[in-house]
Amino acid sequence: MSTSTQLVSSERLQAADKILFITHLALGDYTYLQNCFKAFAQAFPQLEIHVWVDELRRTSRAADWVHLKKYALYDWLAACPFVHKVYNQTYSPQGYRQSIADAQQEHYPLVVSLATLRPHRYASLAREICPQGFVVGMKARAGMLAIHKHWSYSKLDAALDMVASQRPGMHISEVYADWFYRLFGLEINAERRFPFVEIPLHWQQQAASQLEQWGFAQGGQGAAKIVFVNAFAKNNKRCWSLDHVADLIVELRQHPAWQEACFIVNSMPEEMARVEAFFAARSLDRVKLFSAVDNFFQLPAILQQCDLIISVETAVMHLANAVQVPVVALMRQKNPEWVPVDAQHSTVITAEKRSDWVKDIPAQRVAETVVKAVNGGAA
Secondary structure, rough: OOOOOOOOHHHHHHHHOOEEEHHHOOOEEEEEHHHHHHHHHHHHOOOOOEEEEOOOOOOOOOHHHHHHOOOOHHHHHHHHHOOOOOOOOOHHHHHHHHHHHHHHHOOOEEEOOOOOOHHHHHHHHHHHHHOEEEEEEEEEEOOOOOOHHHHHHOOOOOOEEEHHHHHOOOOOOHHHHHHHHHHOOOOOHOOOOOOOOOOHHHHHHHHHHHHHOOOOOOOEEEEEEEEEEEEEOOHHHHOOOOOHHEEEEEEHHHHHHOOOOOEEEOOOOHHHHHHHHHOEEEEEOOOOEEEEOOOOOOHHHHOOOOEEEEEEOHHHHHHHHOOOOOOEEEEEEEEEHHOOOOOHHHHEEEEEOOOOHHHOOOOHHHHHHHHHHHOOOOO
């Protein structure tokens, strides 16, 4: 941890009644950042936490709003007892401007931008929302000629150097914890950084009922293993192909321990029709398709029912740690700070070359790793 003086003084925190955090959160981010918000709420119970979720896919195309406004993260945030207000309408230009107007009416005494992509723009946004209050934001190092960036950063009352908060070997959970130490003087140890998800009983019951409908018997001696496979990520570089998924299922079933295994293949809602057509043509038995179309908690609830999770580098592999199910994570060589934090129950398969995408990891290699892990007692 840094030993620098906190950017937001204790006196300023004690005098405030609410704080706005500006973010461009993904589910994976929130899996770890949630711990920081929780620790903050415990340290400053008089402060209401408001969260601005800036949608990087913001578009004027109304056809795209159907999926953007149902972003699963909004369900998770809405259920968090320590988050009092969420700005979740920023996916359209109109919603974005209205959200700014609504936020201005709150007259926030404190606004903190945690945005790491184009941080200078978020420095300007923070000041637009909060013309009179205390504004802190991320600051990336910019060249002398980047006058517009320097002008934006000058609007901040205090800035958090992004480079100084990420040293080699740090896990992303440590990076986030370091932000909150530098900002507020909060100490968040490793135990408090471990991901968690509190799944409402309704969704747990629904998941168990779904497995029963599929004929997937859970637990008990002689029950077939239930494997959750996720090949989808927002970034194409982090996706696996459906061909790889099908080949993996075939490969695993060549081994005695996996011959009767049941597979749940995840899909993003907008991809479900394509995934259904693909697997209908393959005619693989004991394979069911899944998508959390109604609520975020459908996902962790079904993950919790599984014996093994195989996922590309996206939120699913982090949620696997949160629900304490063994995971095999498929990752590129870039961004090693995002490996699953629970090393004891996680196996990471990394693409061979730094330039490789996740899709370059062959199904046979994944199958061999899974079989070896099970035989070795890790999964």
